[in-house]
Amino acid sequence: MDLFNNAINVNQNLLPYGGTVNYYGKLFSPKNADYYFNVLLNTIEWKSDEAFIMGKHIITKRKVAWYGNDAYSYTYSNTTKYALPWTDELLELKKIAEQKTGTTFNSCLLNLYHNGDEGMAYHSDDEKTLGKNSAIASMSFGAERRFLFKHKQTKETITTFLEHGSLLVMKDDTQTNWLHRLPPTKKVTKARINLTFRKMVV
Ligand SMILES: O=C(O)CCC(=O)C(=O)O
């Protein structure tokens, strides 16, 4: 296990061109990763994601939450969200993400996928509220899931797996040139929590 993990080169770019994605592998022992999974499951204010798209009220099965340094507000699909104040554990995790990446973050979007039926469609995190080309640090706890990148022009696809207690960083022009997606899968019956630490322009 650890032998395999030690073989991970964090400087290796998973993308062949047009961006930089580094996979740091597992940052935590299984016990610590389980601890964070349980704390996050029980202390985060999970809510369904809501949107009004073409007059239709859409509610996701996947649950979301948003935390930040300030009560930032963010409007999309005719709903406005406000960032909640950090919990102690989120601050611990933010610090670890900052130490690993050498950047600072001021907000975190969390997603709870109850099982493999739930996923996230292709998108890029290129909102104007995010600093251009600023790094996004993605931490995962719980069920291991497949994660895909697709180039916007060439359509080239890159596959990776996000392990329990792992960190993946997307930076440089990744969001400009690549989409990413968490595909649904029948193989996964357990829950997964993902945290994306971000830097908003405020
Ligand atoms: O769950 C994941 O790994 C991806 C989440 C994501 O892409 C996002 O929150 O923007």
Ligand SMILES: [Fe+2]
């Ligand atoms: Fe994303």
